Amino acid sequence: MNALSxxxxxxxxxxxxxxxxIMNDAEVNAQTRLQAAMFLVKTGYERLDMDDLEKRIEALEAVASEVK
Structure with a gap:
C-alpha cells in the first residue's frame, strides 16, 4: 500500500x-473541457476539506492528550 501511495x-x-x-485546449470538445475544469474545482475543494479535517483532528487529539 505504501508503494501504491x-x-x-x-x-x-x-x-x-x-x-x-485538456481544459485549455480550444480544439477539445467544450463539454470535455468543462468536465476537466469541474473535476479540478471539485478535487480542489475536497482537498481543502481534507486539510481542514486533518487540522481539526490534530487539535482534538492535542486536547485529548492534555486531558489524560
Missing part, C-alpha cells in the same frame, strides 16, 4: 497537468 503521489502532478491541458 507513493506512485499515486508521483503520478498526480502529471495527471493534473494532463487535465489542465
Amino acid at each position: 507513493a506512485y499515486m503521489t508521483k503520478a498526480s502532478g502529471k495527471a493534473v497537468d494532463t487535465i489542465t491541458e
